[in-house]
Amino acid sequence: MERIAIIGLGLIGGSLGLDLTRYGHPIVGIARRTATAEEALAMGAVTEAGTELALVSEADVVFICTPIDAVVDTAAAIAPYLSEGAVVTDVASVKGELVPSLEALWPGFVGGHPMAGKAEAGLAVAEAGLFRDRPYVLTPTTATNPEALERVRTIAASLGANLCQCHPDQHDRAVAWISHLPVMVSSSLILACQGEADSTILALAQTLASSGFQDTSRVGGGVPELGTLMARHNRTALLDALSQYQHQLERMKALISAENWDAVHNTLTQAQTARPAYLL
Numbered sequence: 001m002e003r004i005a006i007i008g009l010g011l012i013g014g015s016l017g018l019d020l021t022r023y024g025h026p027i028v029g030i031a032r033r034t035a036t037a038e039e040a041l042a043m044g045a046v047t048e049a050g051t052e053l054a055l056v057s058e059a060d061v062v063f064i065c066t067p068i069d070a071v072v073d074t075a076a077a078i079a080p081y082l083s084e085g086a087v088v089t090d091v092a093s094v095k096g097e098l099v100p101s102l103e104a105l106w107p108g109f110v111g112g113h114p115m116a117g118k119a120e121a122g123l124a125v126a127e128a129g130l131f132r133d134r135p136y137v138l139t140p141t142t143a144t145n146p147e148a149l150e151r152v153r154t155i156a157a158s159l160g161a162n163l164c165q166c167h168p169d170q171h172d173r174a175v176a177w178i179s180h181l182p183v184m185v186s187s188s189l190i191l192a193c194q195g196e197a198d199s200t201i202l203a204l205a206q207t208l209a210s211s212g213f214q215d216t217s218r219v220g221g222g223v224p225e226l227g228t229l230m231a232r233h234n235r236t237a238l239l240d241a242l243s244q245y246q247h248q249l250e251r252m253k254a255l256i257s258a259e260n261w262d263a264v265h266n267t268l269t270q271a272q273t274a275r276p277a278y279l280l
Contacts, residue, residue: 001025002155005059007074009040009049011118012091013065014126017045019159022128028055039123057081061151064090068229072101079105087148093175094233095139095168103143110152111139111168114161115179121223129160136161139168176237178278180230181245184238186220187227 001024006013009031021027021044029046030053031037037049048055056062056078066074071090082088089112092098102109116134118125136156140149156163166174196202231238255263 002060002151003058004028004155005030005056005062006046006065007053007056007062007078008065008067008070009036009045009123010065011121011123011126011130012114012116013063014040014043014045014123015116015128015130016063016065016091016114016159018043018126018128019131020155021045021047023158028059030055036123043123043126045123045126053078054081056086057083059083059086061087061089061155064088064092067225068092068094068098068233071098072105075102075105075109082106087145087151089152092233093179093230094172095137096172097233099139099141099168103141107143108145108148110144110148111141111171112152112156113137113139113171113175114156114159115175116161121226131156132160134161135164137164137166137171139166139171141168172234173237173240176234176241180234180238181241183219183222183227183230184242185245186217188220190217190220 003026004020005028006017007030009017009029013029017027017029017040027046027048029037029040029049031040031049031051034051037046037051040046041049053074059082062078062082064071064074071092075088075090078088085108086106087108087110088102088106089110090098090102091112091114093113093115095111095113099109099111102111114131114134114136116130136159138149138153138156153163193205194202196205252264252267255267
């Protein structure tokens with residue numbers, strides 16, 4: 001069994017710990033606050049916990065599960081403590097901006113992104129089995145150590161995840177479409193509704209909102225800090241996706257304005273036909 005260190009005991013780090021301890025790995029959890037480390041220990045997400053980064057010194061594999069903007073600094077901080085041959089991986093939802101910096105800091109780095117989550121954040125909502133049947137993306141480059149890649153792949157496979165491998169830049173363009181764009185679209189939908197000037201109509205809309213609105217607004221009601229980090233660190237790909245989405249909205253607006261109902265129907269039919277390819 002690999003001795004694994006998890007830095008950052010939130011939803012993803014805690015859920016990883018719950019699964020990996022269950023599979024018999026010794027897990028050391030590292031959190032910013034002592035209370036979080038103690039909570040993770042009490043719930044069985046780790047077998048050892050603390051707040052000192054030096055706890056990675058005996059780890060075979062280290063998962064950096066911090067917010068996106070702290071990943072590189074965390075890797076730099078733990079590098080002096082890592083044992084020779086240790087593997088470092090991350091779970092950030094942006095890869096192109098991070099991977100080159102992380103590879104420069106540690107030769108045994110492997111980029112990773114388990115694509116599972118919730119609207120809520122924090123250790124309290126961590127759960128076993130969160131990654132089962134969900135995509136887990138690995139983003140090796142020509143600099144990636146093949147043995148390190150295989151070790152991370154083995155751990156990810158043990159979670160029951162669906163493994164995917166691509167270049168960091170390909171990853172960022174793809175997640176801009178299916179993860180980052182939906183957050184911006186969903187939040188914009190909510191705020192557009194909030195822009196209704198008649199308070200009676202707004203209250204009625206809120207009363208009538210059911211599954212359709214709940215489905216399309218769910219990710220817009222998520223953690224604002226995470227959405228902001230997505231936009232900041234995947235800016236180019238997200239702006240391109242937003243521009244193309246805006247173009248599609250303008251096209252639909254023009255068809256409705258022109259009362260071209262056949263074209264509206266054809267557009268909706270194309271969407272209906274395309275959607276199954278995006279579903280697991």
